[in-house]
Amino acid sequence: MTAPIPILFLNGPNANLYGLDPSGTYGTESFPALKARCERHAESVGVGLDFRQSNHEGVLVDWIQEARGTAAGLAVNAAGLTYTSVAILDALLAFPGPIVEVHMSNIWKREPFRHHSYVSRAATGVVAGLGGLGYELAITALATLVREVRA
Template identity: 55%
Template sequence: MTKPVYILNGPNLNLLGQRQPEIYGATTLQDIDTMCRAHAVDLGLPVIFRQSNHEGELVDWIQEARQEAAGIIINAAAYTHTSVAILDALLASDLPVVEVHLSNIHQRDAFRHHSYVSKAAKGMICGFGAQGYTLALDAIHSLIHTPS
């Protein structure tokens, strides 16, 4: 059986659909989870979908993924711009990583333009709202199934 893809979500994403819908849309994180699971079935990928507001918990899950996962999709949210700990964990994972953001971070506040996650990611998908997660699943599927 194929190892799962970990889809990890950072702080405040549990408030999707309620918090700043003009930026993040009306789709909830549960809606995204459901959408990802359906798309993953089509791709033949098992997924583990998680969210935490706590940096250390995200680091723990990334470290867990080192042994348990085929790849990581991560929306680190605000930790994208601040967390060297998440960067270090992603680099240590030695797994393909796809970074995803609902909004286009490059059209927002200047401090959001820098991503620590990007140094560990094969690529970033941003600005496509919830659809970015299914695009990330397509990308990680390709990375997992293409010989390096």
């Protein structure tokens, strides 16, 4: 039996409030429900998922740096830090594996300041606007990309 592929999925500021946003921009699924959904999906595609959230930029940077020794791939929803954090970009650029940037909403249909992503500069690919399904697609994509590199 093959060992699960270790994937780190990071969520940035306010992602813990998913499902509570009165605007509906991020859907109705709560963050705990999204985490459980991702864990079930990860198991079904042979991924050992480490799913985390922080409201603090430095914590996210620390986790990205730590992942260099533990994760084969990264999924990142940097949330509001997507548009501002050079520190997260620099940490991601030092990560040797594939990176998938994820957004619950379609950032290109929103305010103009959200149209530029620092994370995209380091990302292998981007999934946006598909809500929780996008999270599952990111996990599947990372599993596929890691397996291709290992083959």
